[in-house]
Amino acid sequence: MKPIDPIILKPCSIARSLGALAGFLVLASVGFQLTKYLTGHTWIYGLVPLFFVDAEQSIPTFFSVLLLLAATLLLTVIALLKNQQRDAHRFAWAVLAFGFLCMAADEAMAFHERLVGPMRAILGHRPLGIFYFAWVIPALGVVLVLALCFLRFLWHLPVRTRSTFVAAAILFLGGALGFEMVGARYTELHGSQNLLYTMIATVEESLEMTGTIVFIYALLRYIDDTWREVRFGFQ
Numbered sequence: 001m002k003p004i005d006p007i008i009l010k011p012c013s014i015a016r017s018l019g020a021l022a023g024f025l026v027l028a029s030v031g032f033q034l035t036k037y038l039t040g041h042t043w044i045y046g047l048v049p050l051f052f053v054d055a056e057q058s059i060p061t062f063f064s065v066l067l068l069l070a071a072t073l074l075l076t077v078i079a080l081l082k083n084q085q086r087d088a089h090r091f092a093w094a095v096l097a098f099g100f101l102c103m104a105a106d107e108a109m110a111f112h113e114r115l116v117g118p119m120r121a122i123l124g125h126r127p128l129g130i131f132y133f134a135w136v137i138p139a140l141g142v143v144l145v146l147a148l149c150f151l152r153f154l155w156h157l158p159v160r161t162r163s164t165f166v167a168a169a170i171l172f173l174g175g176a177l178g179f180e181m182v183g184a185r186y187t188e189l190h191g192s193q194n195l196l197y198t199m200i201a202t203v204e205e206s207l208e209m210t211g212t213i214v215f216i217y218a219l220l221r222y223i224d225d226t227w228r229e230v231r232f233g234f235q
Contacts, residue, residue, distance in 0.1 A: 011220035037195040054201035068104035074219040092153040132184035164218035175207025
């Protein structure tokens with residue numbers, strides 16, 4: 001059988017392509033939301049909700065799920081390779097892979113929103129300000145615990161990988177938690193059915209997508225720097 005040429009993955013090209021696609025989806029979302037609130041056309045053959053970055057079952061949401069699944073796949077590959085080498089941090093890579101799989105499921109099904117009601121009940125249904133979307137309270141606790149648990153793992157990564165991981169985390173969490181709290185405060189005061197809230201939500205989702213793309217780039221560069229070539233065999 002004639003040898004098959006290897007598939008070459010270029011981290012920079014992949015990241016640029018994903019970034020361009022994310023940018024197109026964000027611009028489409030902004031355009032349709034402007035049309036909705038400035039002209040009163042709320043449907044436009046279903047394109048307004050279909051391209052809204054903050055809507056469930058929209059094209060941008062589906063794209064975000066695919067990004068998280070791509071990161072899960074790369075983390076799984078690294079975890080398997082590290083397990084073959086009996087690396088000391090192989091379990092941490094596996095935990096990261098499972099964590100991103102859970103994040104993809106949450107992005108698709110919005111499980112975190114089910115925590116809002118119970119958390120508000122615990123807090124007494126009083127004005128909550130930036131914690132109006134109360135799911136962020138346990139989320140902040142989880143992020144803090146994970147950050148402490150992964151400090152040693154992060155420190156043992158190559159400098160370039162470590163710095164890119166940190167940048168990706170800042171971007172993602174800045175959107176998922178930071179701008180989520182900004183949007184929560186605004187929603188409590190003015191509601192969510194207005195143009196300014198949709199712009200806040202757009203920044204939030206854009207940061208999440210950007211953070212995930214930066215993380216995917218970091219994983220690809222790490223695989224390239226560590227193994228250069230990965231082969232898959234079937235029996």
